[in-house]
Amino acid sequence: MEREEHGPAVATVHEVFKQYGSRTVLDRVSFRILPGEVFGLLGPNGAGKTTLLECLTGLRRPTAGSLDVLGHDPSTADSAWRQMVAVQPQEATLFPQLTVRETVQLWASFYEDHDDIDDVLDRVGLLEEGHQRVKALSGGQARRLLLAVTIIGRPRVLVLDEPAAGLDPQAKEHLWGVIRTHGAAGGTVLLTTHDMNEAAELCDRVAVLVAGRIAACDTPSRLVAELAHTSTVTFTASADADLTEISALPGVTTVESAADSEGRIAVQVRTTAGDQTLRRIAADQHLLAANLGISKGGLDAVFRSLAGDKPSHEGKSEQQKAEH
Template identity: 45%
Template sequence: MQSALTVHKLSVRFAAKEALTQLSFDVAPGQVFGLLGPNGAGKSTTIDCIAGLRTPDLGMVRVLGHDPVRERNAVTPRLAVQPQSASLFEHLTVAETVRLFAAFHATPLDPDRVISRTGLDECRDRRVHALSGGEERRLLLAIALIGDPEILVLDEPSAGLDPAARRAVAEIVRGLRNTGRTVLLTTHHMDEAETLCDRVGILVAGRLVAQGAPDELARSRAAESRVGFTIERGIDLDLLGQLAPLGEVHHTAVPRGLRVTVVTADPDAVVRRITFIPGLMPREIDVHRGTLEDYFLSIAAAPAADPVADPAQVPDRQHGGH
């Protein structure tokens, strides 16, 4: 099956700075792929190359098998980008703006339905210059959706949105996937990436340092799961020695006793063990399992020269790498 998006050994340089270095990934049709990374990692440059707005110095981009720069007419009707910001006609209303962009497409979606779908009903008659930041972000999403594209690129679609609007955006992304559309999104919300994305790639300083299914990347941090609980101050600390085979045990004084933390690869086993140690009497038990955010923070903090930054060594725990 042909990939919906292919990025192969992509390199882009700005003067003396390498913005992207040997970037490679594929996105299958109907897949949601998250491109994650700190600010300045190269996410927006990657989007510009996918959209045909920038010609890479080296490497290749293919959108549904087409070069987005040389075959722009074949790509434009089938791909839409929701940018973080854009210059719109400030004196048009929301409804007028969506209808204007609908007129640019041969078979657009119904503007009123797109306005409702993006939560813009209450401000449909409001002029663009009077929109809040979150409302303008939703308007940009409506503009991207109106042409019913096969591939949708969303650049931080939930930034600046309240929880209800974020949930609505998440439902839109799920709906796109359910109808076979392909989505590439960037986000700083790791919970959003975990729940929405089939696969993610992590960019650091222009290099792809990891890719795979979010849950598999999170599980790779399982050794850093933590079980916390509180015990009375007078309890024999030798009892905690029974937890040593399961992980690193730390404790510190708190107003209501001692707070114990066990760093472990098997939090379930720790919870079972503390429950049955006579005399321990743990309370206020909580479990923090390794998450995609843990993985992201650890890998984003790694030195740029770390060998994992070499695309030939990037692990893809779902597809076996590139």
């Protein structure tokens, strides 16, 4: 869903700069997060995502620049503000002797207005495990319990740092359902993830952070249309097929092949001229290609393209685009 990007923002990050000694971690980062938006923050390890989340939630102060979340500077916000912004970190320690239900009840007691405990346990898929001790939970169940205590206070802004890491497919579906429900109810979600499928499925917009700078910020569909230039052409051919001429075709970057179960070879051709490459392979009378197919690059191709390049100082223009 695309949103009006010029209205009031839930969060505004403007020219945020963070330095530790001589090392720059965030370099003039700017973007806005809109009401009801699921906003994804993507980037390779070491890009500065965790530091940025810590600044947005008041755990760190930027060296320079400004942040506004729900009308307040996070680093000086009061307890009322902290009840409106909930954070699920990648890892946290809960009380091992409490049961699942007791844990959620404890967190609910911190809020004047909290959600129904059974409803929250059901949403995260732990209703039947309510009597279990925390110490007996599996890793995936413990992460779902972290999600439950994060959402019990009905936060306006939900900050999730790699929430799907280590989750099985069923648990991931519960997580995605919680995120969609929160957004549908008017809540805002800031999500970091390395799962490009997750980002494409859930996020209204994503920002790609590379070496402390915003390399791109837009809807997943627009980023794919603008930046995913590589397509993959697949086909099968006889085991003795000569693939040399394919490697020389305009736009072809790599050609990979492997023997299949029928004594032929399965070939993958990555190219920036997908349609042209497909036609040339189909027309090659010596190759006799079969099972031809083509897939366009997705958000993962965008990520690889941006994260694989050393960022230049032209990134400033992308940050300015992210603000508008």
